[in-house]
Amino acid sequence: MHAFDVLGDPVRRRVLELLSTGEQTSGTITETIREEFGITQPAVSQHLRVLREAGFATVRPEGARRLYAVNADPLRDVDDWLNHFRAFWTPHLDALETEIARGRRQRRLHDERSSP
């Protein structure tokens, strides 16, 4: 499943937002989503599965609980895809800014190559 398909669902986007501030238990996520969207626990669990399998989230068991955390890699892919269009909203991307962006991208590629 492609990154954008995963992000196509509002519940999954919201879960990622919740996780953006730190680890959360499946239970607390479920409770928040249940309040906001009115869906059941299995529904939330299935969304968590999609996020896991698409690499947007990682899980860590702690006793009976499961602690979910964001994995930002696929989100970086989305960010990279947007590079095709950044010129449209930053027409005067000046030299300094370009250099920062270029350096960051390079660093990232380097990191990926050196960490299997």
Add this chain to the structure above:
Amino acid sequence: MHAFDVLGDPVRRRVLELLSTGEQTSGTITETIREEFGITQPAVSQHLRVLREAGFATVRPEGARRLYAVNADPLRDVDDWLNHFRAFWTPHLDALETEIARGRRQRRLHDERSSP
């Protein structure tokens, strides 16, 4: 239809990539997509409709042809949503870079307010 739903389809993402380098005729878009994805002209036309209606593309008639162009506004929204997660891949977002980003965002908000 939400921005991410629109981007969930690979054909539509590809169309936007094609348009990122400038205006294109419905016909040339259709031809490229037909080669790459093996779908028919009506299928492409329906995708163009989705892009139009979701505000990702604008059309301009020129005789019998229709010239499509990117409208980047919804893509900026996507970019903004990613701000929730930028800290994950730029942990040492330094002061200068932060300032650039902040300034850009502010400029954008200002632009929106002053252009009805």
Add this chain to the structure above:
DNA sequence: GGCTTATATAAGCGCTTCCTGATACGATCG
């Protein structure tokens, strides 16, 4: 005007997605 080209719309169908209710399963606690 009639034919062709360029593009959009309509109708219908198969597939996927997301949901619910029921259930499984491991951890915890008495």
Add this chain to the structure above:
DNA sequence: CGATCGTATCAGGAAGCGCTTATATAAGCC
């Protein structure tokens, strides 16, 4: 150990999406 808690999985159904074929509409050309 049995009951309960926390979470995941399964089966099935409704709705939506994307595709195709057929058709409409408007422009260009003879």
